[in-house]
Amino acid sequence: MITLQWLYTLAGLMFAAFALLSAFDRTNPKRFGNAAFWGLMALSLLAGDFVGDFGNGLLVLGLAGLAGFGFIGRSQPPTTSDEEREAWSERLGNRLFLPALIIPATALFGTLIYNYTPVGDYGWFEEKRETYVLLGLGVLLAIAAIFAWLRPPPIAPLQEGRRLIDAIGWAAVLPQMLAALGVLFAAAGVGAIIGEMTAAVIPRGSVFLTVVVFAVGMALFTMIMGNAFAAFPVMAAAIGVPLLIQGYGGDPAVIGAVGMLAGFCGTLMTPMAANFNLVPAALLELKDQYGVIKAQIPTALPMLAANILILYFAAF
Amino acid sequence: MNYWPLLGIALVVVGFALRLNPMLVVTAAAIVTGLLAGMDIAEVISTFGKAFNDNRIIAIVWIVLPVIGLLERYGLQQRAAAVIRGFKNATTGRLLLLYLAYRQVTAAIGLHSTAGHPQTVRPLVAPMALAAAEKQHGELDEDTSEKVKAYSAATDNVGLFFGEDIFFAIGSIVLIQQTLLTYGYNLAPLELAVWAIPTAVVAFVVHGWRLVLLDRNLRGAGPSTMIAPHHTPSDTPPTGHVGAGS
Numbered sequence: 035m036i037t038l039q040w041l042y043t044l045a046g047l048m049f050a051a052f053a054l055l056s057a058f059d060r061t062n063p064k065r066f067g068n069a070a071f072w073g074l075m076a077l078s079l080l081a082g083d084f085v086g087d088f089g090n091g092l093l094v095l096g097l098a099g100l101a102g103f104g105f106i107g108r109s110q111p112p113t114t115s116d117e118e119r120e121a122w123s124e125r126l127g128n129r130l131f132l133p134a135l136i137i138p139a140t141a142l143f144g145t146l147i148y149n150y151t152p153v154g155d156y157g158w159f160e161e162k163r164e165t166y167v168l169l170g171l172g173v174l175l176a177i178a179a180i181f182a183w184l185r186p187p188p189i190a191p192l193q194e195g196r197r198l199i200d201a202i203g204w205a206a207v208l209p210q211m212l213a214a215l216g217v218l219f220a221a222a223g224v225g226a227i228i229g230e231m232t233a234a235v236i237p238r239g240s241v242f243l244t245v246v247v248f249a250v251g252m253a254l255f256t257m258i259m260g261n262a263f264a265a266f267p268v269m270a271a272a273i274g275v276p277l278l279i280q281g282y283g284g285d286p287a288v289i290g291a292v293g294m295l296a297g298f299c300g301t302l303m304t305p306m307a308a309n310f311n312l313v314p315a316a317l318l319e320l321k322d323q324y325g326v327i328k329a330q331i332p333t334a335l336p337m338l339a340a341n342i343l344i345l346y347f348a349a350f
Numbered sequence: 351m352n353y354w355p356l357l358g359i360a361l362v363v364v365g366f367a368l369r370l371n372p373m374l375v376v377t378a379a380a381i382v383t384g385l386l387a388g389m390d391i392a393e394v395i396s397t398f399g400k401a402f403n404d405n406r407i408i409a410i411v412w413i414v415l416p417v418i419g420l421l422e423r424y425g426l427q428q429r430a431a432a433v434i435r436g437f438k439n440a441t442t443g444r445l446l447l448l449y450l451a452y453r454q455v456t457a458a459i460g461l462h463s464t465a466g467h468p469q470t471v472r473p474l475v476a477p478m479a480l481a482a483a484e485k486q487h488g489e490l491d492e493d494t495s496e497k498v499k500a501y502s503a504a505t506d507n508v509g510l511f512f513g514e515d516i517f518f519a520i521g522s523i524v525l526i527q528q529t530l531l532t533y534g535y536n537l538a539p540l541e542l543a544v545w546a547i548p549t550a551v552v553a554f555v556v557h558g559w560r561l562v563l564l565d566r567n568l569r570g571a572g573p574s575t576m577i578a579p580h581h582t583p584s585d586t587p588p589t590g591h592v593g594a595g596s
Contacts, residue, residue: 041410090400091396098377102373114425119425131426135427149497166410169410173416180417186420190423191420195416202373210406211402217401218383219359222355224355258359265519287541290526292545294526295512302508313498317468318472321492329500333557336372340549340556344549348548
């Protein structure tokens, strides 16, 4: 059976190659910092289960130190110029989209076939992880197709990948760091404190205002934690279940589902949700690292208001 | 109750507001929070390390980078832009509206990991949106191209967040179900998922309206409605594609 560990190994080997290529890149004054940073990522992916919790902790401190104290920098791996790219684009035409579509198509049709035909009964892939496995398969197929068609230099996929990962830099690792921070917040009882504080500001007797505090609390606590998953159990325990469902007789399905969506409005407005908000800013090379968040706030606030209304009118 | 762990949150807020390096801010907040909660330093480091290791699945998405980079090498972004220039009626707003619908629908049927910022936004959606904006507006200044790129990423997020919960087998629905079950409310995932539909419709209308406004904005400031400004080659930076790479 193909498990997630296979994918970790694939990604780990890729990061190991990035580290090696970085180390030998004399054009980059910070080449050893980059090599160490991507090398630690490779170590985490390849051997994270074998170095122990404390070992992993030291690994994370290493990543943070290298990134935080300016030891990593952007490289300029060999690639084509804008003029060459225009020329290739002219020459290859729309066929160029075909290899780009291999990855989403493999993931999409693969997932559908695996889940809705008897193929899934063979149990080839780790349960509930088939889309990730198929994503990896799509990547390998796409690389094979590009090699068969365009015959790039053998090192090109790794150099081009390094060009992109260096453009993203530490933002590529930050989402995982934030997920780990969320675990520490939870262990320290931050959830219980927030729940108690929110429950304390509730005005007695008003269903509408209780709904408002529940939804706004979901959004705010999601902004602090970076994802709504951490906020939901806390807000459900503090307000959702005792007041809205048991106290005022609200419909639990609506309060659960729409309460979570109120949290998603918070996700749109926080740098803590790095993979959605900061990573794309790095990927698209925006000058303002908060540019994506700024573009989302005018959608997020009306959506929060809409969720409050849906909660109030549908649950009661 | 011990309120000291909130200091960790304060650190994060201040750190992000001052735009300190987020890797350091997060690490410092994690250590401070753990210590204030009564852990010793070795325990804090172990907890942080274990949680990092448990979340490695987040790093998997980067395996698409070699493919995206290879295709960029052969002009994928330029091709995406050329296709949009070929469509007479293509506008940034319409294009992003289409992508919003695509993202919501595919997420609603459980295919949320088939698109995303590395897989679709950087190589395809953003260059297409920029090419459409250039058609509407003429040469783009830096602020405008930043805005178009930011809207491209924002549209992906909005489509994903307000589509995925319609799919009943997604993590957040399972979490809601499990949480409510501990209080004795046993709901089927489907009962929860249908209540994601009203919000999904509102999201399409709200964000869609903003995309229409973006179009108006681009057109309003475009060359067709204003006296041609003095353009010299030196003061108009090329903005036709996303990313540097050169």
